[in-house]
Amino acid sequence: MLETQSVDRRKFLAGAAGAAALLGGCDRLAQSETTKNVLASAETLTSDVQHLISPEQVLAPEYTEADLSRYFKPNGTADPDNDDYQEMAAKGFADWTLEVGVWSSGRRNLRSRSCAPCRRGRRLPATTASRAGVALESGRALYLARCFSAWVCRRVHAF
Amino acid sequence: MDESDNIPSGARDRPNGLSRPQRRAAGRRFVHRHSALVRVAHWINVVCLLVLLMSGLQIFNAYPALSWGEVSDFSGPAFAITAQKGKDGQFRGITVIAGRQIDTTGVLGFSAAGARAFPAWATLPSWQSLAEGRLWQFAFAWVFVFNGFVYFLHGLLGRHLWRDLIPSRRDLGRIGHTAWDHLLLRFPAGEEAIRYNVLQQISYLTVVLVLLPVMVIAGLAMSPRMDAAFPELLGIFGGRQSARTIHFITALALVIFVCIHVFMVFISGVWNNMRSMVTGRYAIETGDADA
Numbered sequence: 433m434l435e436t437q438s439v440d441r442r443k444f445l446a447g448a449a450g451a452a453a454l455l456g457g458c459d460r461l462a463q464s465e466t467t468k469n470v471l472a473s474a475e476t477l478t479s480d481v482q483h484l485i486s487p488e489q490v491l492a493p494e495y496t497e498a499d500l501s502r503y504f505k506p507n508g509t510a511d512p513d514n515d516d517y518q519e520m521a522a523k524g525f526a527d528w529t530l531e532v533g534v535w536s537s538g539r540r541n542l543r544s545r546s547c548a549p550c551r552r553g554r555r556l557p558a559t560t561a562s563r564a565g566v567a568l569e570s571g572r573a574l575y576l577a578r579c580f581s582a583w584v585c586r587r588v589h590a591f
Numbered sequence: 592m593d594e595s596d597n598i599p600s601g602a603r604d605r606p607n608g609l610s611r612p613q614r615r616a617a618g619r620r621f622v623h624r625h626s627a628l629v630r631v632a633h634w635i636n637v638v639c640l641l642v643l644l645m646s647g648l649q650i651f652n653a654y655p656a657l658s659w660g661e662v663s664d665f666s667g668p669a670f671a672i673t674a675q676k677g678k679d680g681q682f683r684g685i686t687v688i689a690g691r692q693i694d695t696t697g698v699l700g701f702s703a704a705g706a707r708a709f710p711a712w713a714t715l716p717s718w719q720s721l722a723e724g725r726l727w728q729f730a731f732a733w734v735f736v737f738n739g740f741v742y743f744l745h746g747l748l749g750r751h752l753w754r755d756l757i758p759s760r761r762d763l764g765r766i767g768h769t770a771w772d773h774l775l776l777r778f779p780a781g782e783e784a785i786r787y788n789v790l791q792q793i794s795y796l797t798v799v800l801v802l803l804p805v806m807v808i809a810g811l812a813m814s815p816r817m818d819a820a821f822p823e824l825l826g827i828f829g830g831r832q833s834a835r836t837i838h839f840i841t842a843l844a845l846v847i848f849v850c851i852h853v854f855m856v857f858i859s860g861v862w863n864n865m866r867s868m869v870t871g872r873y874a875i876e877t878g879d880a881d882a
Contacts, residue, residue, distance in 0.1 A: 458715070458716075458717065459716060459717050459718075462715065462716040462717075462723065462727075463716075468723075468726065470730070471726040471727060471730040472726060473730075474726070474729055474730035474733055475726065475729060475730075477733060478729050478733070482814070482816045482817065482820075485820065486816060486817070486819065486820030486821075487820065490816070490819040490820050491819055492815055492818065492819045493818060493819065493822055493825065495661075499661060499662070503663075503664075
């Protein structure tokens with residue numbers, strides 16, 4: 433079993449080496465800055481067309497509590513090796529707070545008038561905040577924080 | 592029973608509309624088989640599908656599992672490509688299909704480049720990069736959609752769709768016969784070879800009118816912005832995870848189509864077929880038909 437395995441491995445490695453030589457040209461193309469710039473220009477097209485065909489204030493579909501996944505899949509780790517995180521985790525995130533603010537970039541959909549309370553920064557109760565807390569140390573922290581602050585913005589603004 | 596025993600005559604139930612022979616040689620003449628637009632669209636499509644497939648596998652690698660419905664089932668997805676450490680300390684590539692585990696070390700799950708779902712040679716770029724995979728995918732999706740749109744419009748307004756692709760009642764009636772000939776690798780010669788046969792017509796129509804549109808719509812259903820603007824996109828598939836799964840299965844169907852297509856090109860006269868798709872000129876036998 434182990435022998436056939438290593439023979440297979442060798443065959444695969446040989447095949448992979450051949451394929452790698454063949455793909456060398458492909459990789460050089462993929463690494464070139466010109467290629468990346470051309471490809472990235474299509475992103476602008478995608479984004480422009482998406483904005484053109486969808487309403488300005490369109491919101492993502494809403495889900496209920498029941499739709500929450502039972503499994504949270506972190507990118508990287510669910511238990512970051514970070515003193516702050518470990519300390520908070522030990523206390524069950526009891527003192528955990530999230531400062532929510534809005535950074536106005538001058539884009540139309542982020543006009544500061546739409547969310548005055550958020551601009552001042554507002555501390556949220558730990559129970560609300562801890563829902564988003566688990567992922568904050570992972571690579572998606574910024575993205576989640578943004579989604580979360582948009583959600584809080586809407587809630588706060590509704591008061 | 593053998594179709595190719597009949598010396599083909601020009602008579603048929605509808606005109607083939609192909610241009611008259613441009614050149615006569617001993618026992619063969621050339622006809623103009625594919626229009627310039629079809630030829631150009633075909634080769635653009637070859638590049639697009641290859642880039643879309645390879646960048647798609649790159650994107651799949653970022654989360655190498657498929658689920659059904661709205662939610663990713665991280666605990667037991669219907670399909671997953673994973674790397675698992677065996678008792679000997681060596682990693683094995685394990686592909687999980689509906690709870691069944693298959694050892695795919697070397698290709699899926701664990702290959703020369705280490706632990707990754709699809710191996711380096713199958714993805715674009717070859718190294719792990721979701722961001723770059725997405726750049727390739729979306730750029731070529733535009734080329735692909737534009738190319739397909741021009742091709743479809745040309746087929747609709749011109750004669751390609753109606754004349755070449757929609758099977759006639761007579762063709763459909765002979766489908767069993769044609770399928771049997773294909774299984775025996777017997778291909779029509781002479782005039783009959785100019786036209787797409789009924790199996791070609793059905794498979795090309797399936798690709799153009801079913802697989803490719805499903806591919807595009809399922810792709811759009813994975814875009815959060817498109818889902819927000821058109822929630823019915825999610826309704827069609829019953830969730831973004833279903834859309835992703837269907838996108839993947841459709842890609843697989845296209846790969847199978849391409850394999851059969853290329854195989855057929857090779858065994859039914861590779862040079863003649865390639866020349867007709869590059870220059871448009873296709874040679875047909877005018878003397879005794881050979882099987």
